[in-house]
Amino acid sequence: MHILVITFLLIFITSSDCKIIRQVIAFGDSFFDTGNVFNYIFNRTNPPSPPYFKGTYSNGPNSITRVVTKIKYREEHVEFKNYAYGGATTDNQLIQGFSSYKDITLKVPGALQQIELFHQNKTGKQIPQKQRLYFLSAGGNNFFYNNSISYQAITESLLKCVQLLLSYGARHIFVLNFPPYQDSPIITRSGNLSIQHYVENFIIKGKL
Ligand SMILES: *[C@@H]1O[C@H](CO)[C@@H](O)[C@H](O)[C@H]1NC(C)=O
Numbered sequence: 001m002h003i004l005v006i007t008f009l010l011i012f013i014t015s016s017d018c019k020i021i022r023q024v025i026a027f028g029d030s031f032f033d034t035g036n037v038f039n040y041i042f043n044r045t046n047p048p049s050p051p052y053f054k055g056t057y058s059n060g061p062n063s064i065t066r067v068v069t070k071i072k073y074r075e076e077h078v079e080f081k082n083y084a085y086g087g088a089t090t091d092n093q094l095i096q097g098f099s100s101y102k103d104i105t106l107k108v109p110g111a112l113q114q115i116e117l118f119h120q121n122k123t124g125k126q127i128p129q130k131q132r133l134y135f136l137s138a139g140g141n142n143f144f145y146n147n148s149i150s151y152q153a154i155t156e157s158l159l160k161c162v163q164l165l166l167s168y169g170a171r172h173i174f175v176l177n178f179p180p181y182q183d184s185p186i187i188t189r190s191g192n193l194s195i196q197h198y199v200e201n202f203i204i205k206g207k208l
């Protein structure tokens with residue numbers, strides 16, 4: 001997964017259209033969250049480290065952090081804006097996303113709402129669209145909260161996010177495919193084979 005993203009990125013950043021990248025913006029769920037739930041939802045208590053790493057949902061730097069680090073090798077002045085929240089869905093209008101810790105469950109913005117938040121926020125320097133790279137990773141939590149939703153509905157919702165970004169002028173958007181979620185600890189530790197098979201089937205069929 002990481003390798004795939006980084007390979008695409010290297011092809012992309014060597015193409016002539018985008019010699020300079022000055023801003024990376026991420027939207028989505030726990031695959032990208034680098035501290036939003038930690039700092040703004042749970043007063044720096046959740047996700048706990050260890051086992052997690054610096055407010056992420058990973059045991060080390062997560063994929064978006066690695067991508068930004070790669071870009072910074074060649075571009076000194078890269079601004080990274082991350083709107084991703086662990087527990088987020090594609091769109092709260094479709095399915096509300098949550099983040100839970102111990103006995104507290106709190107709402108988080110969906111990817112579509114994150115895109116709107118970013119668009120509304122005009123503070124700071126406005127970077128030209130051709131120098132911005134957008135990343136989107138969402139969809140898995142939709143079915144976690146409602147496993148009768150179809151993968152087509154999730155894909156459509158993800159496309160709506162992309163269309164919204166395009167309507168705001170975005171030129172370069174990466175939409176992440178789904179990693180083998182069925183092998184992640186949260187699923188395997190549940191010991192529920194029916195969930196594991198459901199996720200596997202969903203990922204193979206949905207090719208999100
Ligand atoms: C975070 O801290 C604030 C202020 O002390 C408190 O009102 C809020 O309930 C806390 N939130 C959580 C999730 O613990």
Ligand SMILES: *[C@@H]1O[C@H](CO)[C@@H](O)[C@H](O)[C@H]1NC(C)=O
Pocket residue numbers: 117121122123124
């Ligand atoms: C808006 O952007 C500024 C500058 O990046 C940031 O400090 C602020 O937290 C953002 N506000 C919201 C509501 O996201």
Ligand SMILES: *[C@@H]1O[C@H](CO)[C@@H](O)[C@H](O)[C@H]1NC(C)=O
Pocket residue numbers: 146148149150153
């Ligand atoms: C779950 O998704 C199905 C299919 O889209 C929908 O009919 C149902 O109302 C949803 N349930 C909840 C609790 O949102």
Ligand SMILES: *[C@@H]1O[C@H](CO)[C@@H](O)[C@H](O)[C@H]1NC(C)=O
Pocket residue numbers: 147192194195
């Ligand atoms: C496993 O997951 C399915 C689907 O969510 C659920 O219907 C079933 O009750 C679960 N089984 C156990 C043993 O928790």
